[in-house]
Amino acid sequence: MADAAHIPDEAETRAKWGNFAFSPDTKKKADIYIGRYPAGRQQSAVMALLDLAQRQVGEETKTQGWLPVPVIEYVAQYLGMPYMRAYEVATFYTMYNLAPVGRYHVQVCGTTPCMLRGSDDIMAACKNRGLVKGATTPDGLFTLTEVECMGNCSSAPMVQINDDNYEDLDYDSMTAILGELADGKQPNIGTQLPGRHTVEPYGGPTTLKAMVDKNHDYRGEW
Amino acid sequence: MPKVTVDGLEIEVPAGATVLQACELAGKEIPRFCYHERLSIAGNCRMCLVEVAPGPPKPQASCALPATEGQIIKTDSPMVKKAREGVMEFLLINHPLDCPICDQGGECDLQDQSVAYGRGASRYDENKRAVTEKYMGPIVKTVMTRCIQCTRCVRFAEEVAGIEEIGAIGRGENMQITSYLERAVTSELSGNVVDLCPVGALTSKPYAFEARPWELKKTPSIDVMDAVGTNIRLDSRGRAVLRALPRINDDVNEEWASDKTRHAVDGLTHRRLDKPYVRKDGKLVAVSWAEAFDAVKAHWLGEAAVLAGDQVDCETMFAARALAGSAMLEGRQTGLTYDTSSLSAVNFNTTIAGVENADVILLVGSDLRREAALVNTRVQKAVRKKGAKVFAIGPVTDLTYKVEWLGDDLSALAKTPKALADALKTAERPAIIVGGGALRYEGVHGAALAFAKKYKLVREGWNGFNVLHFAAARMGGLMLGYAYDGGIKALAAKAPKLAFFLGADEVDYSLFAKTLKVYVGHHGDQGARHADVILPGAAYSEKSGTYVNLEGRVQRGERAVFPPGDAREDWAIFRALSDVLGKRLPFDSLDALRAEMAKAVPALGVEGLANYGWSEPKLSATVSGKIADYPVKDFYLTNAICRASETMQRCSAELVHGEEFLEAAE
Numbered sequence: 001m002a003d004a005a006h007i008p009d010e011a012e013t014r015a016k017w018g019n020f021a022f023s024p025d026t027k028k029k030a031d032i033y034i035g036r037y038p039a040g041r042q043q044s045a046v047m048a049l050l051d052l053a054q055r056q057v058g059e060e061t062k063t064q065g066w067l068p069v070p071v072i073e074y075v076a077q078y079l080g081m082p083y084m085r086a087y088e089v090a091t092f093y094t095m096y097n098l099a100p101v102g103r104y105h106v107q108v109c110g111t112t113p114c115m116l117r118g119s120d121d122i123m124a125a126c127k128n129r130g131l132v133k134g135a136t137t138p139d140g141l142f143t144l145t146e147v148e149c150m151g152n153c154s155s156a157p158m159v160q161i162n163d164d165n166y167e168d169l170d171y172d173s174m175t176a177i178l179g180e181l182a183d184g185k186q187p188n189i190g191t192q193l194p195g196r197h198t199v200e201p202y203g204g205p206t207t208l209k210a211m212v213d214k215n216h217d218y219r220g221e222w
Numbered sequence: 223m224p225k226v227t228v229d230g231l232e233i234e235v236p237a238g239a240t241v242l243q244a245c246e247l248a249g250k251e252i253p254r255f256c257y258h259e260r261l262s263i264a265g266n267c268r269m270c271l272v273e274v275a276p277g278p279p280k281p282q283a284s285c286a287l288p289a290t291e292g293q294i295i296k297t298d299s300p301m302v303k304k305a306r307e308g309v310m311e312f313l314l315i316n317h318p319l320d321c322p323i324c325d326q327g328g329e330c331d332l333q334d335q336s337v338a339y340g341r342g343a344s345r346y347d348e349n350k351r352a353v354t355e356k357y358m359g360p361i362v363k364t365v366m367t368r369c370i371q372c373t374r375c376v377r378f379a380e381e382v383a384g385i386e387e388i389g390a391i392g393r394g395e396n397m398q399i400t401s402y403l404e405r406a407v408t409s410e411l412s413g414n415v416v417d418l419c420p421v422g423a424l425t426s427k428p429y430a431f432e433a434r435p436w437e438l439k440k441t442p443s444i445d446v447m448d449a450v451g452t453n454i455r456l457d458s459r460g461r462a463v464l465r466a467l468p469r470i471n472d473d474v475n476e477e478w479a480s481d482k483t484r485h486a487v488d489g490l491t492h493r494r495l496d497k498p499y500v501r502k503d504g505k506l507v508a509v510s511w512a513e514a515f516d517a518v519k520a521h522w523l524g525e526a527a528v529l530a531g532d533q534v535d536c537e538t539m540f541a542a543r544a545l546a547g548s549a550m551l552e553g554r555q556t557g558l559t560y561d562t563s564s565l566s567a568v569n570f571n572t573t574i575a576g577v578e579n580a581d582v583i584l585l586v587g588s589d590l591r592r593e594a595a596l597v598n599t600r601v602q603k604a605v606r607k608k609g610a611k612v613f614a615i616g617p618v619t620d621l622t623y624k625v626e627w628l629g630d631d632l633s634a635l636a637k638t639p640k641a642l643a644d645a646l647k648t649a650e651r652p653a654i655i656v657g658g659g660a661l662r663y664e665g666v667h668g669a670a671l672a673f674a675k676k677y678k679l680v681r682e683g684w685n686g687f688n689v690l691h692f693a694a695a696r697m698g699g700l701m702l703g704y705a706y707d708g709g710i711k712a713l714a715a716k717a718p719k720l721a722f723f724l725g726a727d728e729v730d731y732s733l734f735a736k737t738l739k740v741y742v743g744h745h746g747d748q749g750a751r752h753a754d755v756i757l758p759g760a761a762y763s764e765k766s767g768t769y770v771n772l773e774g775r776v777q778r779g780e781r782a783v784f785p786p787g788d789a790r791e792d793w794a795i796f797r798a799l800s801d802v803l804g805k806r807l808p809f810d811s812l813d814a815l816r817a818e819m820a821k822a823v824p825a826l827g828v829e830g831l832a833n834y835g836w837s838e839p840k841l842s843a844t845v846s847g848k849i850a851d852y853p854v855k856d857f858y859l860t861n862a863i864c865r866a867s868e869t870m871q872r873c874s875a876e877l878v879h880g881e882e883f884l885e886a887a888e
Binding site for chain 2: 069082083084085087088091092
């Protein structure tokens with residue numbers, strides 16, 4: 001059944017989050033976002049505010065945060081827009097979590113380039129560590145989601161964990177990253193290949209070699 | 223005015239028209255699902271593809287493409303045919319083939335257009351998508367698997383109904399239309415999404431599995447649930463009216479109807495009076511017509527009082543007036559006493575369509591949304607589309623648009639608050655709307671007229687003085703003289719020996735303790751309970767009738783079905799009774815009656831807006847006190863027909879009183 005994620009709107013969610021309000025810190029940030037739009041157009045800041053709200057929920061629950069219905073309603077009210085319109089935005093974008101997640105939200109890219117470069121191994125590494133797709137581990141540490149392209153194809157395969165990307169992964173490096181996170185350490189973010197910095201050609205350039213050190217006019221060689 | 227060529231035909235189209243409109247002007251049919259004349263353009267169904275040159279060499283969505291000078295549009299080229307077939311095939315990928323069990327079958331846009339523009343067979347053999355049903359309230363039934371995501375319902379809810387409670391959640395294949403958290407949609411107009419839905423995703427819950435459209439007899443009629451005079455079509459089968467649908471009339475209801483208009487019709491078959499009754503020893507006993515007439519004759523002294531209810535037609539009121547032969551006529555059941563010496567001073571002069579153009583509107587004690595839901599949509603349009611400012615005197619209530627509340631103190635009428643005065647200074651088309659309920663307060667009528675004079679609400683080409691009635695019979699009654707000086711109390715003080723109550727269910731019957739009360743009506747409600755003699759009459763669906771709506775528009779409805787049992791059309795009852803009473807009325811047919819009526823009140827003989835001119839009665843303008851509440855307490859239960867309707871009772875319980883209903887497990 002192709003049904004959208006079910007947002008729990010039970011009494012307990014209402015009871016727990018019914019009194020949600022922006023912390024002074026979040027409020028300050030929220031007002032900066034709102035200030036970027038002309039008066040009367042404050043609704044344009046809804047995406048930023050939903051994100052802020054999700055982060056605040058994350059801080060309060062020591063997880064990556066999610067958007068309970070009362071929190072979405074709070075944001076809508078804050079911006080003076082109908083609940084439905086904020087709710088639509090929250091359900092449209094996958095980076096708003098509509099159900100609680102763990103402390104680390106592991107988002108494995110499974111789109112074609114990553115798949116060709118071995119995202120199946122990454123999934124296997126997650127699975128062997130006890131992560132289940134769409135669920136949170138019993139210790140509350142990891143939530144695993146398979147996502148579509150995150151735009152890191154030249155350093156595929158990749159995962160996004162919370163706000164950081166980990167690229168050029170294989171089974172072992174992925175296992176190591178999950179292990180480090182579980183131990184409370186911060187793994188190196190970005191590419192995991194030794195000697196690679198970002199997405200420059202690995203092992204040195206294979207084309208335009210004459211351009212490496214200085215500008216070179218190729219036109220005469222065509 | 224750009225000139226375009228459609229299929230070789232050169233036509234001139236109005237500036238700002240779309241290619242789709244240009245094609246329609248040229249007489250070409252363009253299939254569409256998401257495009258709707260009265261809603262904003264979405265352009266998401268892609269069914270209206272046409273070939274346009276100059277432009278990219280591919281079909282373009284005509285609904286969202288402006289027509290420009292020199293365009294060559296083709297609607298019958300092979301490219302267009304192929305494009306339509308392709309779009310239709312995509313739409314049908316996830317649409318279930320359950321037409322035999324779908325209520326939309328027979329009046330389904332998708333069905334019709336797939337026959338006309340589709341490929342004829344499917345090449346798709348994967349699994350179809352399935353979507354859970356959504357709860358949208360007691361009026362709208364959902365089968366969301368059938369939804370093709372045209373978003374007409376979403377746009378209607380936002381733009382016309384003014385409630386942003388329907389939306390599209392999720393994205394891509396997972397996109398779903400739903401009400402907010404699947405709560406009931408709290409609009410008086412929610413039933414309109416059923417008509418708007420081009421497929422069977424949103425269908426009428428009370429009408430579910432009742433009938434197929436081709437089985438129904440369709441009769442044009444006029445709605446009597448409120449004073450708007452919504453043009454409706456009654457669909458009947460056998461002796462029962464199964465549903466009421468709006469007809470298009472841009473001056474009155476556009477193409478909308480309130481939920482009460484649509485769904486009170488099941489009340490027409492409940493609690494009906496189908497036999498004459500006479501009270502004997504304190505108990506109502508069923509009798510023959512002759513016996514009932516004799517009971518009336520026993521109290522007949524040559525004249526009688528007549529009290530008209532909220533839903534009677536002009537013919538009934540005229541026949542009763544002709545028989546009663548007295549000046550004791552009253553239609554304002556709840557005891558209002560406002561001055562009626564000038565009909566223009568109690569009329570909605572701006573007209574329903576005209577109020578859209580107002581730029582500053584003052585509401586005085588009028589809960590527009592419940593008293594005249596379709597006038598409210600016009601005001602909301604004025605606010606949303608044209609930036610009108612609305613001020614209101616009265617208790618705060620949700621009218622679906624932004625209102626500046628001036629408190630409930632009526633003195634604001636005499637001493638204009640600054641915000642309002644400032645807005646009026648620059649206003650070009652200011653209007654005041656005085657609720658019919660506010661007229662019960664001493665001096666409001668005069669103060670409102672003085673206000674209109676002070677701020678020149680009546681000016682060249684614009685009349686901004688409005689009184690908003692909410693009884694379908696009110697304006698017709700006033701034209702026929704159903705207004706007694708001093709109201710119902712003064713009339714009762716004259717202690718008439720005999721009084722006819724024409725479907726009057728809101729009257730305080732204790733005032734008429736010494737009168738023989740003859741109830742001529744169709745439902746066993748308050749009136750019948752207190753009556754001494756009951757003469758069973760016809761409901762609005764069972765008689766041809768003339769109605770005058772709140773703006774003074776004379777409209778005629780036709781008979782859809784016959785009255786039940788021994789009940790008869792009301793005018794015929796008075797005609798028969800007149801024989802018994804020895805005062806034969808001079809008409810033997812409805813046509814003859816109408817001719818007589820037109821002789822007495824010429825305006826009632828012509829359909830269309832009656833011209834009352836403009837004159838102000840001299841009234842005291844001193845006003846004080848507060849508006850305590852609004853007259854319509856429960857939108858769904860305002861008259862005998864809807865009180866007898868199970869659908870309306872359910873709506874009232876759920877939407878007004880907040881009861882929760884569990885859906886039956888399937």
